[in-house]
Amino acid sequence: MNIESSGVPDERPSRWVRQRTDGDVDECVRVLAEVHARDGYPVNWPDQPGEWLSRGPLLGSWVAGLEGGLVGHVSLSQGGEGDLAPTLWSERNGATRGMTAVVSRLFVAPQARGHRIGALLIGQAVEEARRRGLYPVLDVVASDAAAAALYERLGWKLMATVEQQWSAHQTVAIRCYAAPS
Template sequence: MNWPDQPGEWLSRGPLLGSWVAELEGGLVGHISLSQGDEGDLAPMLWSERNGATRGMTAVVSRLFVAPQARGHRIGALLIGQAVEEARRRGLHPVLDVVASDTAAAALYERLGWELMATVEQQWSPHQTVAVRCYAASS
């Protein structure tokens, strides 16, 4: 996992539309957020180009994590469902991206019906290029 140096800033970065947490047996076990995204986000750009729409018509689902001990309880699917519901309530189309090496996350999105738009290379730092899979929620 590519854990950020400053997790608090990473979790709350960008123009936030909402964020949710999941609890299991009294403990915090998951998180997801929904935002307008940053200027460099590829998924909103890809969706907008494909649909002849503005970037502002998308909402970026991000910062999803589920604690390893809580996996297998459908927490990831429930959190994604909450973010998608809020995006649609706002009249926005949900998009996301995930590191291509995170095959478990990609499998979850595909099981939930998300459409793979493209896999692209992204420069995360001067010394790190990462393959990223960009998805759009099904219509």
């Protein structure tokens, strides 16, 4: 049991966020597989999920825990090919794409939901983006209503919903968000 600063017992489970290490990747992949089985995220399961979590120009990756176990993940990167939100934000703000940072690879184990783990992880990524003088943005598949609801509860602003061609046979609707000011 935790004790709040008021001295009153706090029955909430112990939560934490820290920078991801190479040793966390296998556990992250295990959690991601649970999320994929339950929610279909990511839409297309990667051939090498550990590499997928670490791909791109990463600015940082963090993991979250609940009662000692790893239950969530988020990354922050420079916008890459296929990231729509940096371009939209830049066009609307008369800035370059390089002024943004993309929050991505966010997932929380199904059994850990309801403990504000997603909000903690997003907060960490946003804090790092702002520390670097970058504006946080993100893309989410429009069919992921739970993720969109989380971002909107946290004050993220929907910039647009656009169609994106992922392959010759797959077009996906993407919601592009900008962090609250």
